Each structure stands twice: as structure tokens, then as C-alpha cells.
Amino acid sequence: MMRLFNRELSWLEFNERVLLESKDESLPLLERVKFSAIFSSNLDEFFMVRVAAIKNQISLGYEAVDPSGYTAREKLSAINNKVSDLVELQSKIQTKLIKDMDKEGIHFLRKENYSEADLQKLEMTFNMDIFPVLTPMAVDFTRRFPLVNNKGLYIAVKLLIGFDTKLAIVQVPSVLDRFIVFSKDDDNIVYVLLEDIIETFIDRLFLGHQVLSTSLFRVTRNGDLNIIEDEAEDLLMVIEEAVRLRKWGETVRLEITGGADPWLYKVLQDALMLDFKQVYEIKEIMDATGFFKLKAPKSKNELVKKIYKPKKLAFMDKKNIFKFIKNEDLFVHHPYESFDCVVDFIKQSSKDPHVLAIKQTLYRVSGDSQIVKALSEAADRGKQVTVLVELMARFDEENNINWAKKLEQRGVHVIYGIYGLKTHSKITLVVRREKNKIRRYLHLGTGNYNDQTSKLYTDMGIFTSRENFGSDASVFFNMVSGFATSVNTHVLSVAPFNLRQKFYQLIDQEIKYAKEGKKAKITAKMNSLVDIEMIEKLYDASRAGVKIRLVVRGICTLVPGVEKMSENIEIISIVGEFLEHSRIYIFHNNGDHKVFLSSADWMTRNLNRRIELMFPIEEKTIADRIIKTMDLYLSDNLKAWELTSEGQYVKRKSKGKTIHAQEILKQLEYDDNTSFISKLSERM
Numbered sequence: 001m002m003r004l005f006n007r008e009l010s011w012l013e014f015n016e017r018v019l020l021e022s023k024d025e026s027l028p029l030l031e032r033v034k035f036s037a038i039f040s041s042n043l044d045e046f047f048m049v050r051v052a053a054i055k056n057q058i059s060l061g062y063e064a065v066d067p068s069g070y071t072a073r074e075k076l077s078a079i080n081n082k083v084s085d086l087v088e089l090q091s092k093i094q095t096k097l098i099k100d101m102d103k104e105g106i107h108f109l110r111k112e113n114y115s116e117a118d119l120q121k122l123e124m125t126f127n128m129d130i131f132p133v134l135t136p137m138a139v140d141f142t143r144r145f146p147l148v149n150n151k152g153l154y155i156a157v158k159l160l161i162g163f164d165t166k167l168a169i170v171q172v173p174s175v176l177d178r179f180i181v182f183s184k185d186d187d188n189i190v191y192v193l194l195e196d197i198i199e200t201f202i203d204r205l206f207l208g209h210q211v212l213s214t215s216l217f218r219v220t221r222n223g224d225l226n227i228i229e230d231e232a233e234d235l236l237m238v239i240e241e242a243v244r245l246r247k248w249g250e251t252v253r254l255e256i257t258g259g260a261d262p263w264l265y266k267v268l269q270d271a272l273m274l275d276f277k278q279v280y281e282i283k284e285i286m287d288a289t290g291f292f293k294l295k296a297p298k299s300k301n302e303l304v305k306k307i308y309k310p311k312k313l314a315f316m317d318k319k320n321i322f323k324f325i326k327n328e329d330l331f332v333h334h335p336y337e338s339f340d341c342v343v344d345f346i347k348q349s350s351k352d353p354h355v356l357a358i359k360q361t362l363y364r365v366s367g368d369s370q371i372v373k374a375l376s377e378a379a380d381r382g383k384q385v386t387v388l389v390e391l392m393a394r395f396d397e398e399n400n401i402n403w404a405k406k407l408e409q410r411g412v413h414v415i416y417g418i419y420g421l422k423t424h425s426k427i428t429l430v431v432r433r434e435k436n437k438i439r440r441y442l443h444l445g446t447g448n449y450n451d452q453t454s455k456l457y458t459d460m461g462i463f464t465s466r467e468n469f470g471s472d473a474s475v476f477f478n479m480v481s482g483f484a485t486s487v488n489t490h491v492l493s494v495a496p497f498n499l500r501q502k503f504y505q506l507i508d509q510e511i512k513y514a515k516e517g518k519k520a521k522i523t524a525k526m527n528s529l530v531d532i533e534m535i536e537k538l539y540d541a542s543r544a545g546v547k548i549r550l551v552v553r554g555i556c557t558l559v560p561g562v563e564k565m566s567e568n569i570e571i572i573s574i575v576g577e578f579l580e581h582s583r584i585y586i587f588h589n590n591g592d593h594k595v596f597l598s599s600a601d602w603m604t605r606n607l608n609r610r611i612e613l614m615f616p617i618e619e620k621t622i623a624d625r626i627i628k629t630m631d632l633y634l635s636d637n638l639k640a641w642e643l644t645s646e647g648q649y650v651k652r653k654s655k656g657k658t659i660h661a662q663e664i665l666k667q668l669e670y671d672d673n674t675s676f677i678s679k680l681s682e683r684m
Contacts, residue, residue: 350378440470
């Protein structure tokens with residue numbers, strides 16, 4: 001009997017669900033195209049991190065079996081087989097999408113279809129704009145195979161020089177637009193691909209030699225940063241150097257044009273030292289992430305999903321947000337409610353003469369962050385501003401380094417957290433003097449302080465001035481900025497110090513109620529569920545009779561629905577317009593529900609190796625609203641996928657009334673938490 005699903009294969013199942021959204025013809029055409037691009041972007045990161053780690057294990061001779069029963073070699077083989085199937089599926093979907101776009105006025109003029117008139121126009125473009133940027137790189141016994149960039153596009157050229165066959169490489173310049181607008185009017189837009197133009201005129205780079213064949217290719221490299229922190233005198237400098245070197249990591253994947261010249265195929269495979277299973281033939285347009293930049297003709301607005309305008313909350317129009325927070329806890333659910341309220345909270349705090357200090361954790365922020373600007377201005381005004389920056393937020397390191405330096409230059413106290421632990425918590429503490437008394441105001445959330453992703457990710461947060469929360473927040477910031485190795489909090493649970501234990505206590509309480517014959521129930525929502533100890537705890541709860549219903553968007557290694565192990569556990573995944581990012585944990589507690597929000601998933605890294613926060617929802621109307629929202633997610637029968645005990649995800653079939661959770665939350669009109677619950681009940 002399988003006790004755990006494989007983590008990597010579970011992730012690939014998730015990415016397949018993302019890809020299948022591009023087949024949903026109820027979505028606007030360019031929305032479907034976007035999901036194919038997201039699939040490709042996700043797959044890039046998967047190879048750069050997970051596949052790279054497995055290859056490292058194989059290189060080191062690591063032969064142990066993982067918790068799901070796979071050796072590293074078996075795992076890599078299973079991944080390669082699954083990815084091959086997914087690449088084939090994406091090609092078929094992409095062929096259909098391109099045909100559909102062509103019908104709707106978005107055309108791709110490919111090199112095999114160039115007319116004489118097209119060639120004349122493109123030759124001028126090549127000579128004027130492209131040729132000066134190109135640099136051919138010959139490969140022979142005096143010049144080794146060049147270090148091609150991670151995720152860069154290249155053209156391999158097979159040349160006949162005298163009686164010898166030679167290889168040359170030409171980079172498709174990333175400084176130029178890849179999707180070039182060839183012509184457009186109100187009803188049509190025609191794109192040509194930069195690589196097609198280069199391949200068409202590539203003989204101009206090799207005058208006097210015969211070009212026998214060409215093939216587009218793309219390399220994916222190990223993108224994880226291997227940093228030994230205890231040897232780093234200056235962590236900032238070490239990470240800067242590691243980011244610079246990332247593009248030269250070990251090769252983990254080669255993508256090549258389908259049907260490429262066998263000689264080119266073999267030369268590239270050998271030069272990059274890859275097994276044939278790590279070479280993927282792409283039959284359609286390579287690197288679908290480029291599709292993010294496609295635009296619809298002016299007259300075809302219906303091809304693009306309407307930009308959703310978040311609701312503006314009543315307190316956001318007020319000049320003094322502190323009065324509202326002082327009187328009651330405020331709840332926000334993004335993107336349905338605007339993230340501007342969080343930005344305005346920081347902005348008001350930076351300007352308010354009564355604010356003495358602002359302390360905040362930052363994991364991922366946008367490149368042009370209004371929050372970072374407000375923190376800088378607060379420091380300019382003489383306020384004590386402390387920002388805990390996580391430099392090692394994967395693939396955001398460079399961005400974080402840049403604005404961390406800018407904050408320091410403005411007088412902000414920037415700290416980099418506790419040695420060996422990533423800081424992933426989402427918390428802002430504002431200290432304010434009011435009538436000779438100090439009052440603390442807090443924002444706590446499940447998502448990053450990023451005003452761009454807040455429009456695409458679902459997250460929840462609260463504003464509060466509760467004294468017990470403020471006291472714990474001060475303890476938390478003192479811990480992460482000092483030398484603390486433990487934490488003593490009362491309402492906030494902090495990983496890796498007491499969060500795991502808190503979850504165990506809450507689950508044990510449900511087990512106790514179940515054994516006493518009382519109603520026992522756990523409802524939770526998270527991004528991933530892979531922690532073995534937590535899974536075993538849930539199995540214990542299921543065996544005791546606790547009803548467990550989970551919404552797990554991505555990786556899930558727990559096996560549900562197995563008799564005498566997990567028969568009381570149901571798991572769904574929701575993939576839709578917005579990325580489900582909020583972490584919600586609800587325990588029935590014999591009818592007196594305990595509701596928590598957190599920055600942490602049930603992953604070992606979150607519970608053991610990161611600074612995470614979980615906070616209780618003490619305002620009943622907010623707790624009731626969150627419970628009702630979870631009921632909605634669990635009732636979704638349009639975008640929900642049910643996980644079977646065999647590891648497959650089956651699209652939930654609509655029985656009676658169709659319930660699309662994200663769409664209902666977008667459309668719902670309400671004034672406060674009470675009316676939200678009432679209106680949502682009507683829709684369900």
C-alpha cells in the first residue's frame with residue numbers, strides 16, 4: 001500500500017492542471033494562451049531547482065530511497081517520462097491555440113511561409129536592426145563549446161567548411177523583441193519570430209561557407225544558490241556573486257527543435273553532457289513564456305480577460321486608518337479587496353507625526369514598490385525604521401539586494417534575519433504615541449508585501465491593535481534582530497520554535513474529541529503538503545474519526561481515501577484565474593471553532609527551516625467569514641480537482657448548481673463581514 005506520493009511527480013501533476021486550463025474554451029483566448037506560458041515558466045523553475053537537486057544526488061552517488069520509495073535515478077527517470085508526455089501535450093494544445101488565434105486575427109508568419117515580398121521587408125529589418133547585434137561563435141579544437149546562458153535561445157548551425165562539417169552557435173539576442181510586429185490594423189496583428197528571421201538570413205554570418213542546417217535550442221541550468229553561510233563574512237556580497245554565477249550552473253535540460261538534424265542533436269547532447277532522456281524535442285514555438293507578451297487586435301477586446309478591479313474598503317478613504325484599527329480588527333481578502341489598504345497603512349505610518357517606529361518583514365516585493373518608498377520616506381522623517389529582508393527568496397535575490405541597498409542608503413536599519421533560517425513571515429508593526437501612551441498597530445498576512453502579485457494571488461490578512469498581538473510582535477522582532485534562539489509568545493506561533501507543536505496540539509485536541517464521540521473536524525487550505533510528520537499526524541486523526549477536508553493547490557504527498565489510514569481525508573486542488581496562495585487552518589474544537597491564518601504551508605522547510613508566523617482570528621465575525629469562505633472553496637465544482645488514492649486528479653463534476661469560488665468572490669457585493677456571510681449563503 002502506498003503511504004506517500006512522490007513530491008516531484010505530485011508537482012508535475014499540479015503543473016499539468018495549469019496546462020489543462022489552456023484547453024478551457026470558456027476562458028478568453030489569450031487567457032488560455034497565458035496558462036500555457038505559466039506552465040512553461042513553472043517547468044523552467046522545476047528543472048532549475050528540483051531536477052538539479054536530483055542530478056546532484058546522482059553525481060554524489062546517493063543511493064538511498066526517498067519516503068515515496070524512489071531512488072534518485074528512478075525519480076529522474078520517472079520525471080523525464082512524465083515531462084516528455086507533458087511537452088507532447090503542450091505541443092498539441094499550442095497547435096490548437098495558434099489555429100484559434102489565427103481565426104481571431106492574431107497571426108504568426110513563420111519562415112516556411114515567407115513570400116518574396118515578406119523576404120524583402122524582413123531582409124531590411126535583419127540588416128538594419130538584427131545583424132549588428134549578432135555574434136557567431138565557432139566551435140572546433142581551438143574553441144570549445146561556448147557557455148550558453150540559462151534559458152537563453154540559441155541557433156545551432158551545421159556548416160560545411162572545405163570537406164569538414166563544423167558547428168557554430170548564434171545567440172538569439174535577448175535585448176531585441178522576440179515577437180516582432182510585422183503588420184497590424186484594428187482587426188489583425190501579424191507576428192514574426194526573431195529566431196525565424198535570423199535562421200532565414202544566417203548565411204550572411206558565414207560568408208564563403210555552406211550552411212547545411214540549423215536548429216533552435218535552449219538550455220536550462222541548475223539555478224539554486226549553494227551558499228555556505230558560516231563561511232560568508234558578508235552575506236550580501238556572497239549572494240550577489242552567487243546570483244551572477246547562476247546562469248552558468250550545471251545543465252539539466254536541453255530543448256531542441258523537433259526533427260532537428262541528427263548531427264546537430266548529437267553534438268549538442270554530447271557537448272552539454274546530457275542523457276538522451278534529458279533532451280526534449282519541441283514541435284511548436286519554443287519557450288512559451290514569450291506568449292505573455294502577445295496582444296489582441298484593437299477590435300478584439302473579448303480575447304483578453306477583463307482586468308478585475310478589487311473592491312475598495314470603506315476605511316481606505318479615511319485619512320486616519322489608526323482610528324478604525326483601534327476600534328476593531330479589520331480583515332482583507334486579496335485580490336477581491338484592494339491591496340492599497342496595506343500600502344496606505346505604511347504610507348500613513350510614514351507620514352504620521354505620532355508614529356515612532358515601523359518594523360516590517362519583506363520577502364518578495366515588486367521592482368517599483370510603493371511600500372519600499374514609504375519606508376524610505378519614514379526614515380527621512382526621522383522615524384526608526386527596521387526592515388528584515390530575506391535575501392535568499394529564490395529567483396528574487398537580485399531584486400531584494402537592490403532595494404535593500406537603497407533602504408540602507410536612506411537610513412533604514414536593514415537586517416538579514418537569523419543564521420540558517422529564511423524569513424518568510426508577513427508582518428508589519430507600527431509603534432505610535434497616543435496621549436503619552438504607546439500603542440502598537442499590526443498588519444499580519446498570508447502573502448508577500450508585493451503590490452503586483454497581490455492582484456494575481458489570493459491572500460488574507462488582518463489589521464489589529466490588540467495588546468496581546470502587539471506584545472508578541474515586539475518579541476518577534478527582537479528575536480529576529482538579535483541573537484535569540486527561542487521565542488516566548490502568547491498568541492502568535494513562530495516557526496521553527498513553536499509552530500509545529502501548536503499544530504500538533506490542535507490536531508491532538510480534535511483526536512480527543514473524536515475518541516469521546518464528539519464531532520471532530522479539521523479544514524485547511526495551503527499551497528503544499530509534504531511534511532511527513534504532519535501527514536502521519538493527519539493519518540492518526542483520520543483513524544480516530546476526525547473528518548479532514550483540505551484544499552491543497554500544488555504538491556500533496558498525502559494519500560487520501562485509504563481504508564484504516566486516511567479514509568476520512570478528502571483533498572481538492574483549485575486552479576483558476578488567481579493563484580490560490582492563502583493559508584487557512586480551521587479546527588472545529590467541539591463547536592467553538594479555532595481559526596488561524598499563516599504564512600506557512602505544511603512543508604518541512606516551513607516548519608523547520610523558516611521564520612514563519614501563524615496568528616489566531618479572535619474577532620468572531622471575521623472567523624465566521626473565513627469559515628464561510630472555506631465552505632465555498634470546498635463546494636467549488638467548476639475549478640476543483642479531487643485527488644484520488646491512486647495519485648490522479650479528477651475534475652470535479654458539477655452536480656446541480658454550478659459553484660465557481662473565485663468568480664463568486666469577484667462578483668459578491670457586501671458592506672461588512674456579516675453581510676458577506678449572508679450574501680455568500682445566498683449564492684451557495
